[in-house]
Amino acid sequence: MSHSSITYDTDTGFTEPNPTASGSAPVRPNTRLPGQAAMWFFVLGDLWIFTCYFACYAFDRAREPMAFLQGQHTLNQDMGAFNTILLLSSSLLVAWCLKAARKQEYTQARQLLMMGGASGVCFLLIKAVEWYIKIDAGLPEISGQFFIYYFMFTGLHFLHVSLGLAILTLAYLELKKATSGNLAFVESGAVYWHMVDLLWIIIFALLYLM
Amino acid sequence: MNPFRNISFLQDRLAHVWAFLVATTVASWWLGGGAHRVLDSGLTQDRFATTSLIIIIAIIKMRFVIWHFMEVKECPRWLRWTCDAWLLSVAIIVLGLYVFA
Numbered sequence: 001m002s003h004s005s006i007t008y009d010t011d012t013g014f015t016e017p018n019p020t021a022s023g024s025a026p027v028r029p030n031t032r033l034p035g036q037a038a039m040w041f042f043v044l045g046d047l048w049i050f051t052c053y054f055a056c057y058a059f060d061r062a063r064e065p066m067a068f069l070q071g072q073h074t075l076n077q078d079m080g081a082f083n084t085i086l087l088l089s090s091s092l093l094v095a096w097c098l099k100a101a102r103k104q105e106y107t108q109a110r111q112l113l114m115m116g117g118a119s120g121v122c123f124l125l126i127k128a129v130e131w132y133i134k135i136d137a138g139l140p141e142i143s144g145q146f147f148i149y150y151f152m153f154t155g156l157h158f159l160h161v162s163l164g165l166a167i168l169t170l171a172y173l174e175l176k177k178a179t180s181g182n183l184a185f186v187e188s189g190a191v192y193w194h195m196v197d198l199l200w201i202i203i204f205a206l207l208y209l210m
Numbered sequence: 211m212n213p214f215r216n217i218s219f220l221q222d223r224l225a226h227v228w229a230f231l232v233a234t235t236v237a238s239w240w241l242g243g244g245a246h247r248v249l250d251s252g253l254t255q256d257r258f259a260t261t262s263l264i265i266i267i268a269i270i271k272m273r274f275v276i277w278h279f280m281e282v283k284e285c286p287r288w289l290r291w292t293c294d295a296w297l298l299s300v301a302i303i304v305l306g307l308y309v310f311a
Binding site (some may be wrong): 031032033034040044047048051055056058059061062063065066069077078080081084085088089091092094095096098099100103107108111112115179190191194195196197198201202204208209210 | 211213215216217224225227228231232235236238239241242244256261264265267268271272275276278279280281283285286287289292293296298299303304307308310311
């Protein structure tokens with residue numbers, strides 16, 4: 001299979017082979033990596049590390065399903081679901097931010113990024129309220145292996161969201177001076193932020209719903 | 211300035227993906243909501259079909275986030291395969307341990 005020429009999409013920045021055009025330009029792939037390769041290695045590594053934690057959780061839950069379900073039953077599923085929708089919306093806003101930045105609409109991109117970050121802050125506040133309610137209830141309600149996992153998963157995720165917010169702040173500053181069209185850092189920040197969303201989807205399913 | 215100018219919610223693919231993700235979140239929240247799993251004794255009941263479905267829905271949601279929000283569908287093949295291998299591993303590990311451990 002050979003493609004004779006490449007079209008460049010100024011909207012997305014993707015190069016795509018154009019099979020209908022004629023000529024003998026060299027063959028190039030129709031793919032690209034958004035952001036820096038280092039960020040992708042970090043994200044993939046982080047996901048695999050979390051997979052080990054998920055395996056431990058699933059193993060322990062299988063040994064004591066009733067105890068885990070009892071613990072899960074005391075969690076507030078409504079708050080968890082609302083937080084999931086909050087992070088999904090935040091991801092959408094950050095994806096739109098990148099789209100706007102690629103069209104060189106930097107003011108719009110900054111507005112969308114700001115809204116995405118604000119949703120992330122709301123997520124952390126709700127999580128903090130949830131922890132407060134749980135810790136306030138005290139023992140024996142938050143005893144047992146399930147709650148060790150609950151605080152470990154949500155705590156680690158909280159740290160990831162906090163780091164994500166710091167990265168989004170740097171991306172915001174980058175967008176302020178973005179005139180050259182080099183969006184590698186903003187793209188990397190977006191990739192990290194979507195990973196935070198990704199982890200929450202599975203943590204929500206495992207801890208709150210499974 | 212309106213931050214949503216030039217964005218059509220009805221035509222934007224990312225908005226469609228978001229709507230699908232919110233709908234599946236509500237569906238799994240309803241499935242795992244607990245009410246139908248609590249017995250008269252106050253104890254909860256582990257339902258195989260419900261639990262399996264919740265995990266499968268989560269895997270599908272993650273595939274959509276990876277594919278569309280992280281733009282992996284446009285990425286080199288090694289990354290697409292690595293991401294799918296990760297998703298498949300999570301599904302096999304979590305479901306496998308749930309069923310057989």
